[in-house]
Amino acid sequence: MNIKEKIYNISDSVVFSKTTAAFGGLSNMASGYSLFVNEVNIANSEILYQICRFPLFPKLQEDIISLENPMEAKALARKYEKYTRQDWENVKVDIMRWCLQVKLIQNEDTFSELLKSTGDKAIVEYSAKDPFWGAVPTENGKLQGKNVLGRLLTEVREIIVKQNQKLEMVSPLTIPAFLLFNYPIEAVHTAEYSVEDLDNVYAY
C-alpha cells in the first residue's frame, strides 16, 4: 500500500499521544472504550487489532484478550510475531479501519463526541519512533509521518460529521480467515443491541 508521508504543523492539528492527556481517547491504548465482538468482551481497540493478527491461533487470541492491558497485549503479540497472518501487511490498514468503526459503534456517545471535538483539523498520533501509524517530530518543530491511524480517525470522523450518519452496523471484513476463536467474525452492532439481543436469548 503506497501511503505518502505528510508534514503536519502542530498548531493546525489535533495531536494525541498519552491516553491520559488531551484527546488521549483517540488512542487505541485508551481505556473506557470496551468492545463486544462475537459475544466476546474485548477491553480496547488495541487488543482487537492485535488479535486479528492471529486468526489461526485461538489460544493466543485468548491470552491477548485476557491481558486487558493494551501495552502488554501489544508486547505479547510482538513475542509471537512469527505467527502473524501472512497477508498482514496487505490487510492491517483495513483491519485498523474496521477496529475504529467497532470502537465508534460500541461507544457511540463518547467516541463520536470526542471525534467531533477535533473539528476539521488533521488528527495526528504523535510518536517518538513510529512514522507509519503516527508521525515523528522533525528538527523544525513539526511532525512527519504517514500518520495512518490519524488519517483513519479523520475518515471515521467524516462518517459522523460530514455524512451525518450514525453507524447501524459494522460488517465483517471480506478477507480470508477473519476469525475469532475459530469462528468467523460477525457483524458488530451497538452495545445496546448486544444487551437487548442477550435479553431475547435469555427470555426463552
Ligand SMILES: Nc1nc(O)c(N)c(N[C@@H]2O[C@H](COP(=O)(O)O)[C@@H](O)[C@H]2O)n1
Ligand atoms: N508501543 C506503542 N506505544 C504507544 O504509545 C503507541 N501509541 C503505539 N502505537 C500503536 O500501536 C498499534 C500498532 O501496532 P503494530 O506496530 O502494528 O503492532 C497502533 O494502535 C498504534 O497506534 N505503540
